[in-house]
Amino acid sequence: MKEFFHRKIERNAIGFVLAIVGVASIGGLVEIAPLFTIHETVEEAPDMRLYTPLELAGRNIYIREGCYACHSQMIRTLRDEVERYGPYSLAVESKYDHPMLWGSKRTGPDLARLGGKYSDAWHVAHLMNPRDVVPESVMPRYGWLKRNALRIDDLGEHLAAQRDVGVPYTDAMIENAVADARGQANPDGPEAGGVAERYGEATNVRAFDGNPGTLTEMDALVAYLQIVGQLTQAAHQETAAKEE
Amino acid sequence: MVTGLTVSERHMALFVLGALALAGLAMAVGGRGDPLAVHGYIVLAFSLGLGFVVLSALFAPEPPESRLSEYYDDPTRVGIILSLAWAVAGMFVGVWVAALLAWPELTFVDSAWASFGRLRPVHTSGVIFGFGGNALIATSFHVLQRTSRARLPDQFSPWFVLIGYNLFCLIAASGYLIGVTQSKEYAEPEWYADIWLVIVWVAYFVLYIRTLQRRKEPHIYVANWYYMAFILVVAVLHIVNNLAVPVTFGHAKSYSLFSGVQDAMTQWWYGHNAVAFFLTSGFLGMMYYYLPKRAGRPIFSYRLSIISFWGITFMYMWAGAHHLHYTALPQWVQTLGMTFSLVLLVPSWASAGNALATLNGAWHKVRDDATLRFMMVAAVFYGLSTFEGSFMAIRAVNSLSHYTDWTVGHVHAGALGWVAMITFGSLYALVPWMWKTERMYSPRLIELHFWLALAGTVVYVFAMWNSGIIQGLMWRTYNDSGTLAYSFIDSLVAMHPYYIARAFGGLLFLTGAVVCCVNVAMTIRMARHARKAEAGGDVPLYGQAGAAQAGE
Numbered sequence: 001m002k003e004f005f006h007r008k009i010e011r012n013a014i015g016f017v018l019a020i021v022g023v024a025s026i027g028g029l030v031e032i033a034p035l036f037t038i039h040e041t042v043e044e045a046p047d048m049r050l051y052t053p054l055e056l057a058g059r060n061i062y063i064r065e066g067c068y069a070c071h072s073q074m075i076r077t078l079r080d081e082v083e084r085y086g087p088y089s090l091a092v093e094s095k096y097d098h099p100m101l102w103g104s105k106r107t108g109p110d111l112a113r114l115g116g117k118y119s120d121a122w123h124v125a126h127l128m129n130p131r132d133v134v135p136e137s138v139m140p141r142y143g144w145l146k147r148n149a150l151r152i153d154d155l156g157e158h159l160a161a162q163r164d165v166g167v168p169y170t171d172a173m174i175e176n177a178v179a180d181a182r183g184q185a186n187p188d189g190p191e192a193g194g195v196a197e198r199y200g201e202a203t204n205v206r207a208f209d210g211n212p213g214t215l216t217e218m219d220a221l222v223a224y225l226q227i228v229g230q231l232t233q234a235a236h237q238e239t240a241a242k243e244e
Numbered sequence: 245m246v247t248g249l250t251v252s253e254r255h256m257a258l259f260v261l262g263a264l265a266l267a268g269l270a271m272a273v274g275g276r277g278d279p280l281a282v283h284g285y286i287v288l289a290f291s292l293g294l295g296f297v298v299l300s301a302l303f304a305p306e307p308p309e310s311r312l313s314e315y316y317d318d319p320t321r322v323g324i325i326l327s328l329a330w331a332v333a334g335m336f337v338g339v340w341v342a343a344l345l346a347w348p349e350l351t352f353v354d355s356a357w358a359s360f361g362r363l364r365p366v367h368t369s370g371v372i373f374g375f376g377g378n379a380l381i382a383t384s385f386h387v388l389q390r391t392s393r394a395r396l397p398d399q400f401s402p403w404f405v406l407i408g409y410n411l412f413c414l415i416a417a418s419g420y421l422i423g424v425t426q427s428k429e430y431a432e433p434e435w436y437a438d439i440w441l442v443i444v445w446v447a448y449f450v451l452y453i454r455t456l457q458r459r460k461e462p463h464i465y466v467a468n469w470y471y472m473a474f475i476l477v478v479a480v481l482h483i484v485n486n487l488a489v490p491v492t493f494g495h496a497k498s499y500s501l502f503s504g505v506q507d508a509m510t511q512w513w514y515g516h517n518a519v520a521f522f523l524t525s526g527f528l529g530m531m532y533y534y535l536p537k538r539a540g541r542p543i544f545s546y547r548l549s550i551i552s553f554w555g556i557t558f559m560y561m562w563a564g565a566h567h568l569h570y571t572a573l574p575q576w577v578q579t580l581g582m583t584f585s586l587v588l589l590v591p592s593w594a595s596a597g598n599a600l601a602t603l604n605g606a607w608h609k610v611r612d613d614a615t616l617r618f619m620m621v622a623a624v625f626y627g628l629s630t631f632e633g634s635f636m637a638i639r640a641v642n643s644l645s646h647y648t649d650w651t652v653g654h655v656h657a658g659a660l661g662w663v664a665m666i667t668f669g670s671l672y673a674l675v676p677w678m679w680k681t682e683r684m685y686s687p688r689l690i691e692l693h694f695w696l697a698l699a700g701t702v703v704y705v706f707a708m709w710n711s712g713i714i715q716g717l718m719w720r721t722y723n724d725s726g727t728l729a730y731s732f733i734d735s736l737v738a739m740h741p742y743y744i745a746r747a748f749g750g751l752l753f754l755t756g757a758v759v760c761c762v763n764v765a766m767t768i769r770m771a772r773h774a775r776k777a778e779a780g781g782d783v784p785l786y787g788q789a790g791a792a793q794a795g796e
Contacts, residue, residue: 017476027558032509035505066359131348161499
C-alpha cells in the first residue's frame with residue numbers, strides 16, 4: 001500500500017519537490033522559530049553596554065583573521081570549564097553579537113572571560129609573536145596589525161548597519177563614531193571624554209598599542225579583547241546567586 | 245566547446261558575461277578603498293576572459309542537429325577537471341594548515357594572507373565547495389540525463405551553473421585571503437557572493453526540473469531524489485543562514501541579521517545540514533547510481549531506499565543543536581537535537597547497508613577492481629562516521645569531545661573516508677565513459693591511489709581520535725587536591741606528535757589525489773590519440789539505461 005503510494009510520488013517531479021521542502025522545513029521551524037518568541041531564551045541584563053566603535057572595529061579584525069577557528073567564546077555549564085575559564089556564558093552576553101562568535105574548536109583556550117585578564121602590553125607582545133610570551137604556543141604572529149592604520153572613516157556606517165539589525169546605537173553614537181574611535185585610544189586627547197559619556201564610565205580609554213599618536217588595527221583588536229565578557233556582569237552575578 | 249553551443253546560445257553567453265562584467269565594474273568603482281573592489285576586478289577579469297573565449301568562436305557554424313540525439317556531456321567533462329583541480333588546491337592548503345599546527349612558523353611569516361586563520365577556510369571551502377561541489381554538479385548532469393533518458397533541455401544553462409558556481413568558489417577562496425569573511429563556519433562568503441550563489445542555484449534547480457519534465461522514464465530514479473534534496477535544502481539553508489545587512493553597497497562587510505543564541509542555532513542548523521544535504525545527500529545520489537552501475541547489480545532494496553531517503557530528509561534538520569550542548573542554548577533544543585541525532589542512525593545505516601548489500605554477488609569485483617573498492621570503502625566509512633556522529637551527539641559524550649580534535653577527526657572520517665572516496669570511485673567510473681575510452685589509463689595507479697587514500701584516512705583519523713580524547717581528558721582531570729591537573733598549554737604540548745601524524749596522513753591523501761589527476765590526464769590524452777573510435781554508443785532512448793530500479 002505504502003509502496004504504491006510512493007510510486008505515485010515518484011512520477012511527479014513538482015510533487016516530489018514540494019514534499020522534500022515540506023518534510024525538511026519542520027525541524028528548523030520547531031527548533032529555531034520559538035527562540036525568537038520564548039522570552040526566557042535570553043536573560044535580562046540591565047547593565048549591558050554596547051561595543052564602542054573601536055571595539056567593534058577590533059571585533060571585525062578578530063573575524064577577518066579567523067580567530068574564531070581556534071578560540072571559542074562559550075564556556076559550557078561544566079565544572080572544569082567554569083574553574084578553568086570563569087562563570088559559564090549566558091545567552092544575553094552575545095545579545096548584540098552579529099554574528100555570534102561562540103566557536104566550535106579550542107586549539108587555543110576559550111576567550112569568553114579574556115577581558116581584563118592580561119595587560120594591553122601583554123596582548124601586543126603576544127600578538128606580535130606569541131612565542132615570546134608563551135614559548136609552546138602554535139598561534140600565528142600578527143605583526144601587520146601594528147603596521148596597518150585602522151580604517152575609521154566608515155565607522156558611522158558600521159554602527160548604522162548594526163542598528164539596522166537591532167543593536168540600539170543612538171544617533172549621537174553614530175554621528176560621533178569616528179571621533180570616539182580616535183578618542184578611546186588617545187586618553188589625553190580632546191576626544192577622549194565623549195567615549196565615557198556615550199558608552200559608560202567603565203569604558204577602557206587607553207593607548208592600547210602603547211602609541212597614542214596613531215590609531216592602528218592593533219589598538220582596535222586589543223580594545224576588543226579587553227572587553228570580551230565585560231559588556232555585562234550578569235554571568236558573575238548569576239554564578240554568585242547560585243552559590244548563595 | 246563553444247562551437248557546440250548554438251549561435252543564439254553564444255549570444256546569450258556574451259550577454260550574460262557582459263552583464264557580469266558590468267557588475268564587476270560597479271563593484272570595483274563602488275568599493276574603492278575596500279576589499280570589495282578587489283573582487284570587482286576579479287569578476288571583471290573573469291567575465292572578460294570568458295567573453296574572449298566565446299567571441300573567438302562566435303561566427304563558427306551552427307552545431308549539427310544530430311547533437312540533439314545525444315546526451316550533452318561537455319559540462320560534465322569540464323566539471324570533472326575543475327573538481328580535481330580544486331581537490332589538489334584545497335587538500336594542499338589542508339596539509340599546509342595541518343603542518344602549521346605542528347610548526348607554526350612554516351609560513352610566509354608576517355604575510356597576512358598566509359596565516360592559519362585565513363588559510364583554514366580556503367581549505368574547507370576548497371575541498372567542500374570546490375572539490376565536492378564541482379563533483380556533485382558534474383555527476384548530477386550525467387546521472388540526471390541517463391536516468392531520465394533525456395538530454396539536458398539547452399546547452400547554455402548547464403554552463404551557467406558550472407561556471408557561475410566556480411566564480412562563487414573563486415570569490416570565496418580569494419576573499420578569505422584578503423580578509424573577507426562572515427565568520428560563519430562553512431558559510432564564510434560575504435553577501436554579494438551569497439546573492440550570486442542564489443542566482444546560480446535557482447538556475448541549477450530550474451535546469452534539473454526541466455530535464456526531469458522531459459524524462460522518458462515514468463519514475464524518477466533514487467539518485468535524483470537525493471540530488472534534488474541536495475539542491476533544494478541547500479538553497480533553503482543558504483538563504484536563511486546568510487540573511488545579513490551590508491554596511492553599505494560599497495562594503496564587502498555585512499552584519500548578520502541574527503545575533504547571539506538565535507544566530508548560533510541558525511548557524512549550526514545550517515552547519516550540520518550542510519553536512520547532511522551537501523556532503524551526504526548529494527553524494528548518496530552519486531552512490532545510488534555509480535555503485536550499482538559499476539558492480540553490475542541492482543540496488544538491494546527499493547523499500548530501504550525510500551525509508552532512508554525520507555528519514556534523512558526529515559531528521560537531519562533537527563540534529564544541528566547537538567553542536568551546542570551545555571551552551572547558552574535552551575536545554576529543550578539541545579535535547580531535541582540529541583534525540584534526533586540518535587534516531588538518525590536508522591536511515592543512515594539503512595543507506596550504508598543498502599549499498600553494501602548491493603555488492604552481494606559482486607564481492608569478487610570489489611577484490612579486483614579498485615574503483616568499486618573505493619565505493620565500497622566509502623559506504624563503510626559512511627556507516628562508521630554516522631555511527632560516530634550519533635554517538636558524539638549524546639550530551640555526556642559531547643561534553644568530552646566538543647571543542648577537541650575528536651570533532652576534527654570525525655569530520656575527516658566522513659570527508660576523506662566517505663565523501664572523497666565515493667567521489668574518486670565515481671570519477672574513475674565516469675571518466676572512461678565521458679572520454680569514450682575502454683578504461684582508465686592505468687588501473688595500477690587507481691590501486692595505488694586507493695591505498696594512499698585509505699592509509700591517509702586511517703592515519704589521520706587515528707591521530708585525531710588520540711589527540712581529541714587526550715585533550716578532552718586533560719582538560720577535565722583533577723589532581724588529589726581537587727584542582728585542575730593540567731594547564732591549557734600542557735594539553736597543547738601533548739598534541740604535538742599527533743599533529744605531525746595528522747599532517748602526514750593528509751599528505752598521503754593529497755598524494756593520492758595527485759596520482760588521480762595524473763591518471764585522468766593520461767586517460768584524456770589516450771582518448772585524444774584514439775579519437776577515431778566509435779560514436780553513437782551513448783544515445784538517449786536506445787542506449788543503456790541507468791541502473792535498473794530494484795524491486796522491479
